Amino acid sequence: MPNIHPLVIFFASIFTSNMVFSNFLGMCSFISVSKEIPTAAGLGIAVTFVLSITTVLNYLVYHYIMVPFGLEYLQYIVFILVIAAFVQLLEMIMERYMEQLYYALGIFLPLITVNCAILGVSLFMVIRNYTFMQSLFFGVGSGLGWLLAILSMAGIRSRIKEANLPAGLRGPGITLIITGIMAMAFIGFSGIVQIS
Amino acid sequence: MANKKLNVKAIFKNGLFADNPVIFQIIGICSALAVTNLMMNSLIMGLALVFVTGLSSFTVSLLKDRTPAHIRMLVQVLIISAYVIIVNIFLQAYMPAMSKALGPYVGLIITNCIIMGRAEAYAISNPPVASLLDGMAAGLGYTAVLLAIAFVRELLGFGTLFGIPVLPESATAWTLMIMPPGAFFVLSIYIWIARSKRIKQEAAQEKGGQR
Numbered sequence: 001m002p003n004i005h006p007l008v009i010f011f012a013s014i015f016t017s018n019m020v021f022s023n024f025l026g027m028c029s030f031i032s033v034s035k036e037i038p039t040a041a042g043l044g045i046a047v048t049f050v051l052s053i054t055t056v057l058n059y060l061v062y063h064y065i066m067v068p069f070g071l072e073y074l075q076y077i078v079f080i081l082v083i084a085a086f087v088q089l090l091e092m093i094m095e096r097y098m099e100q101l102y103y104a105l106g107i108f109l110p111l112i113t114v115n116c117a118i119l120g121v122s123l124f125m126v127i128r129n130y131t132f133m134q135s136l137f138f139g140v141g142s143g144l145g146w147l148l149a150i151l152s153m154a155g156i157r158s159r160i161k162e163a164n165l166p167a168g169l170r171g172p173g174i175t176l177i178i179t180g181i182m183a184m185a186f187i188g189f190s191g192i193v194q195i196s
Numbered sequence: 197m198a199n200k201k202l203n204v205k206a207i208f209k210n211g212l213f214a215d216n217p218v219i220f221q222i223i224g225i226c227s228a229l230a231v232t233n234l235m236m237n238s239l240i241m242g243l244a245l246v247f248v249t250g251l252s253s254f255t256v257s258l259l260k261d262r263t264p265a266h267i268r269m270l271v272q273v274l275i276i277s278a279y280v281i282i283v284n285i286f287l288q289a290y291m292p293a294m295s296k297a298l299g300p301y302v303g304l305i306i307t308n309c310i311i312m313g314r315a316e317a318y319a320i321s322n323p324p325v326a327s328l329l330d331g332m333a334a335g336l337g338y339t340a341v342l343l344a345i346a347f348v349r350e351l352l353g354f355g356t357l358f359g360i361p362v363l364p365e366s367a368t369a370w371t372l373m374i375m376p377p378g379a380f381f382v383l384s385i386y387i388w389i390a391r392s393k394r395i396k397q398e399a400a401q402e403k404g405g406q407r
Contacts, residue, residue, distance in 0.1 A: 022376050024229040028309050031222055073285060076303045077277040084270065116226045116307035123300035168392030172222045173384050180380030187375065 006137035008193050009130075013141030015189040019117045020149040021182060023124075026117030030150055031175050033111075040154035041147075043108045048143030050090065050112050051121055054083050055139025058122040059132060079122045080113075087113050117146055153178065204329060211333025217310045218341040218383075219390045224310035227301045228342055229379040235358045238346040240287075240294050242339025244302065246332050248279045249311045253319040253331030260320050272315050273306065280305045310334055341386065348382050349373045 019025045026047070033043050058079050066072055091109050094102040112118060121142045125135045156178055165174055215221070218228050224245075231237040255275045256263075263271050284302050287295040295302065305311070314334050319327035350356055353374035355363035372378050 024226045024376065024379065025304075027226045027229065028223055031225075073281060076280055076284070076306055077274065079303075080273055080277055080306055084273065114307050114309060114312060116304045119307050120226075120300055120304055123303045127300055166388070166392065167395050168388045168390075169384075173387045173391065176380050176384035176387065180377040180384065183375075183377040183380060184372075187377070 006133045010137040010141040012193045014145040018145040021186040025120040026115045034153040037154045040150045044147030044150045046108045051143035052140045059135040208333045211337045216337040224308045232346040233374040235346045238342040244283045246335030249335040250332035252276045254328040256315040257319040257324040257327035
């Protein structure tokens, strides 16, 4: 088990090993839902929330059910089921008790199940042998990092909406180029803390 | 299937060019970006995806009449994960180094939207064999783009192709290419070229149609 302080992991997962800029996770929704700030913020918050909780759930399931029974090879199926079940449950709870929030986030919730950042964080957690606290901070930090990434992208994209771009570059093309430039900027953080 | 002839050529043309999942639909790009720093990684990843997409489309199509509509997605995810587990175990057994290099991205094939997309868009309403081919075509389209990206990144970043030195010693390695930004830039340039070409084609067709 790596001996890294959970807080270090927290900051590293926001800045130096950001889910989008250094691990390329959750790119599909990052590109398609980053046109406007409010929707981006909605999805980002939902991802942060689901990510924080599913990482912890998957940690518990992995270490207390799968490892004792020697079922590690089933991790993919189990993790994705835990995520899908949690999102489904969250959807039902929100529909019942937090109607406003449900309608605000409505369309994003099903999208989250197939957001690879969620599954990715759980898999990284297993590969890197994190402890419980490390996993918790890793989950929350990765979620916040993803939120930061999609918010800043939405901010930039709402500014360049009217820009006169070559037709072939509009939409995903320019988004990827901006992501590349942002990724370069984020490399600048790598001197601060490092996890791998 | 008797009255409708299986149009293999059209399916492959669609998957590889006209409807290429990575370039035109911008799906499944997480792994496309992550594993393309080396040609070998991209090739293995691409083959794994061809295997999983093809067989999961096949299975989804086989079971389509027996799957209740409201748990359709769940069934599809289960089918896909089963094949991904096979791929993972295979890699761990026969190519442990590759398995380590690809890391979590093998598992992330499950959330690769290409597979789910083909299952939803094609396999759910088409016969098994056609679905198998359609899935494989989409997978090959993905592989082709991955190799194209990896070609540029590995050549400029390490000066090698498939690990074999190609560029002379004097060439400076362009480290940025093997770092994350390189992936974003190379893919966006491909998208730019492909889309501009398509826009030009469409404009030409419209002109021809009006005449």
